[in-house]
Amino acid sequence: MTAIQFDSHGVQSFIKEHEYEELKPQLAMAQQLLFEKKGAGSDYTDWVNWASNFNQQELQKIQRLAKKVQNQSKVLVVIGIGGSYLGAKMALDFMKSPWYNDLVEDGTKIYFAGNNLSAMALQQLLQVIGDQDFSVNVISKSGQTTEAALAFRFFKQALEERYGRDGAVDRIIATTDKEKGTLREEADTAGYETLVVPDGIGGRFSVLTAVGLLPMAVAEIDIEAVLAGAEKGEENYCSTDLSKNAALQYAASRRILYDKGYTTEILASWEPSLQYFAEWWKQLMGESEGKNLKGIYPSSANYSTDLHSFGQYIQEGRRDLFETVVRVDQVASDIDVPKTPENADGLAYLEGKTLDQVNQTAADGVAIAHVDGGVPNLVVRIAKQDEETLGELIYFFEMSVAISGYLFGINPFNQPGVEAYKTAMFALLEKPGYESESQIYKNRLKNI
Amino acid sequence: MTAIQFDSHGVQSFIKEHEYEELKPQLAMAQQLLFEKKGAGSDYTDWVNWASNFNQQELQKIQRLAKKVQNQSKVLVVIGIGGSYLGAKMALDFMKSPWYNDLVEDGTKIYFAGNNLSAMALQQLLQVIGDQDFSVNVISKSGQTTEAALAFRFFKQALEERYGRDGAVDRIIATTDKEKGTLREEADTAGYETLVVPDGIGGRFSVLTAVGLLPMAVAEIDIEAVLAGAEKGEENYCSTDLSKNAALQYAASRRILYDKGYTTEILASWEPSLQYFAEWWKQLMGESEGKNLKGIYPSSANYSTDLHSFGQYIQEGRRDLFETVVRVDQVASDIDVPKTPENADGLAYLEGKTLDQVNQTAADGVAIAHVDGGVPNLVVRIAKQDEETLGELIYFFEMSVAISGYLFGINPFNQPGVEAYKTAMFALLEKPGYESESQIYKNRLKNI
Numbered sequence: 001m002t003a004i005q006f007d008s009h010g011v012q013s014f015i016k017e018h019e020y021e022e023l024k025p026q027l028a029m030a031q032q033l034l035f036e037k038k039g040a041g042s043d044y045t046d047w048v049n050w051a052s053n054f055n056q057q058e059l060q061k062i063q064r065l066a067k068k069v070q071n072q073s074k075v076l077v078v079i080g081i082g083g084s085y086l087g088a089k090m091a092l093d094f095m096k097s098p099w100y101n102d103l104v105e106d107g108t109k110i111y112f113a114g115n116n117l118s119a120m121a122l123q124q125l126l127q128v129i130g131d132q133d134f135s136v137n138v139i140s141k142s143g144q145t146t147e148a149a150l151a152f153r154f155f156k157q158a159l160e161e162r163y164g165r166d167g168a169v170d171r172i173i174a175t176t177d178k179e180k181g182t183l184r185e186e187a188d189t190a191g192y193e194t195l196v197v198p199d200g201i202g203g204r205f206s207v208l209t210a211v212g213l214l215p216m217a218v219a220e221i222d223i224e225a226v227l228a229g230a231e232k233g234e235e236n237y238c239s240t241d242l243s244k245n246a247a248l249q250y251a252a253s254r255r256i257l258y259d260k261g262y263t264t265e266i267l268a269s270w271e272p273s274l275q276y277f278a279e280w281w282k283q284l285m286g287e288s289e290g291k292n293l294k295g296i297y298p299s300s301a302n303y304s305t306d307l308h309s310f311g312q313y314i315q316e317g318r319r320d321l322f323e324t325v326v327r328v329d330q331v332a333s334d335i336d337v338p339k340t341p342e343n344a345d346g347l348a349y350l351e352g353k354t355l356d357q358v359n360q361t362a363a364d365g366v367a368i369a370h371v372d373g374g375v376p377n378l379v380v381r382i383a384k385q386d387e388e389t390l391g392e393l394i395y396f397f398e399m400s401v402a403i404s405g406y407l408f409g410i411n412p413f414n415q416p417g418v419e420a421y422k423t424a425m426f427a428l429l430e431k432p433g434y435e436s437e438s439q440i441y442k443n444r445l446k447n448i
Numbered sequence: 449m450t451a452i453q454f455d456s457h458g459v460q461s462f463i464k465e466h467e468y469e470e471l472k473p474q475l476a477m478a479q480q481l482l483f484e485k486k487g488a489g490s491d492y493t494d495w496v497n498w499a500s501n502f503n504q505q506e507l508q509k510i511q512r513l514a515k516k517v518q519n520q521s522k523v524l525v526v527i528g529i530g531g532s533y534l535g536a537k538m539a540l541d542f543m544k545s546p547w548y549n550d551l552v553e554d555g556t557k558i559y560f561a562g563n564n565l566s567a568m569a570l571q572q573l574l575q576v577i578g579d580q581d582f583s584v585n586v587i588s589k590s591g592q593t594t595e596a597a598l599a600f601r602f603f604k605q606a607l608e609e610r611y612g613r614d615g616a617v618d619r620i621i622a623t624t625d626k627e628k629g630t631l632r633e634e635a636d637t638a639g640y641e642t643l644v645v646p647d648g649i650g651g652r653f654s655v656l657t658a659v660g661l662l663p664m665a666v667a668e669i670d671i672e673a674v675l676a677g678a679e680k681g682e683e684n685y686c687s688t689d690l691s692k693n694a695a696l697q698y699a700a701s702r703r704i705l706y707d708k709g710y711t712t713e714i715l716a717s718w719e720p721s722l723q724y725f726a727e728w729w730k731q732l733m734g735e736s737e738g739k740n741l742k743g744i745y746p747s748s749a750n751y752s753t754d755l756h757s758f759g760q761y762i763q764e765g766r767r768d769l770f771e772t773v774v775r776v777d778q779v780a781s782d783i784d785v786p787k788t789p790e791n792a793d794g795l796a797y798l799e800g801k802t803l804d805q806v807n808q809t810a811a812d813g814v815a816i817a818h819v820d821g822g823v824p825n826l827v828v829r830i831a832k833q834d835e836e837t838l839g840e841l842i843y844f845f846e847m848s849v850a851i852s853g854y855l856f857g858i859n860p861f862n863q864p865g866v867e868a869y870k871t872a873m874f875a876l877l878e879k880p881g882y883e884s885e886s887q888i889y890k891n892r893l894k895n896i
Contacts, residue, residue, distance in 0.1 A: 290761025
């Protein structure tokens, strides 16, 4: 049984059956590169069997530290950027609510910091936290990520002012490299509790490590069930049989569409609680594929919201778009369309229906309209938003992009382009080690 | 004086000066079509001189109703979708904070509803509002927008349960057509306070009408200053002199880049408070330009957040991207990088700097890196986030897209493609009037 139904009916007028058939040798090659660890970046493929080999000691430590945070604090500040932020935020929204912090009563609120450099955002977040008791989970493999390291300075200062030096140490959990890096050294010297960012898994694949799991556990998400879902993913999405492997079907569909000029993919959903799923997906796909001057551009849309925004473009703009819609069959709780005697608004025809039925029908209608408009439409359908499904869904997309990366002939696991702006930024900031570049970039700046 | 500095240095290696020169006849034509109301969709160009002709009675009514809401309620629920939502949300974030509802103390919180069809989102929002006193501003020109009309049914029901029928009527403000439509009829029959969605301004251009101004006024944003800023926009961005008109320069740059294959534009900013500015912009641009199978695809990025997400793609993916960065020179309040004696994190080189200085330098570095990577870089620079600037900025983008639309040879003011999904949805929902299409679409659904 798979928690995911992959539905490619909406690409039938764009891809013929024999095209999948003819792509099979490439799919086999991609799977071989991945599973035999012979492909580019194979040092970063430990996520493939991660859930089924999960270290039970680490799991118990995550659970213990989550309890500790819950007992100590009304607020957990999670400091991290990119993969050290998006996975936990996505899971929190998916399993709880975008309004989790407003709705949680006895539990621990979770705020994310260190994911930007805005002075206003930082000060406002400190105000929002106010005098609530808080703990900090700082996440950085090297400890040298500027955003996270800077934010950690601010929150460490706030912790020390509030709880004293020892009290601060007792409220910090560092998720970092198991032995090296500035954060590891600081944690060992100061005596912070620590969790491990493993070596063989890149940031964008790290949501099922301590990076994502600690914040999830603090929010009372059942992380063992999430891991069990990912294990299901291992069973379902490693098959070499295209007809049985939805991740392979998704990867193949994307590759074929790209070759035909569909170079932008919109990940869309019909639930606000999946908005950050799309943000997580944008990093996973964009950072894995966008290199060597190629790759599918990852974009996102929230329906029906964005149908009244750039929906016009999707329907009638340039025909280089395709969309992948994540649909949820059963919402956790539904609500009847209210009846009114007057029918002033002309909505009487919706009475007797639930709001979710209207939402689902709108999704059906949009699929037809977009296909008619020339937008290939893929659907990733899940029965419900629960932990097992989340784990399997994460694995589904991770496996898809790994295969897709090898289909594109690139290394899906590195991110060389991220260095370019860092070099420019460090040079302009006169970071030690960048002295020779500093003047060059300062001169460049005058002419840009 | 203009509040906006448009900086096109970052496209110098992509556009030569003579290209702007050679585009001048087209720019003149586009301006003529707009100002002489001879272009397609010219019935919807009242925004051009809207601020300078603002109806003073309507302004006073907005102010009076804002005071009434503030006195009555701790919460205003703004019901609307597309242009009836994005403008107010953008302004609230821009002028106050994305955490406005957490930070406002004696004022009125503002929640947005009716911008999706999610049963979960609606129920969670009702929970978040809880037992706080609330009023409702329902915004829909026709009253027939499904999302808004449905949400209004739910909130009207909640108001009536809480305050009785008369109490509910006293807490509803309908922003709608001045004389026709279901919401106008209902408002007149029931006795709601009303404000006007004008005829000559489409939804995506409506932020400076009562649509956007009432929620702004409830949040204590000085709407007269916003309008004064837009009036400055009228002075600054109607000039026929390309060298003096930044909106014209922006429109010209976009058109030239598009013709060279840069078909996706990323609106980026370095402040979380501008994230929804990009959402507002995506509707403005995408719905205006995305038709006849062409137009620039509107995308957005939040820096530095997304540099650690699809930043890799921007740096090294397909070279059909350009970016427009909205930069804020002076943040309302800055904060020093904390000093630590140990320098465990290696950030000592940032001590003595403020957080915003780091943010600004990162922005400089990214501009260089992206240009080097082959991404044309435009900058819209504002001194600060205040009301006048907001008004002028809105006008700047509205004027740019109007000119740009005529440069593309399309009608920038209609949205024919939005009907496609509505037809499919109404047919599937068996809405009266769609009986003949109903079975056709139901059969289609089986095969999609």
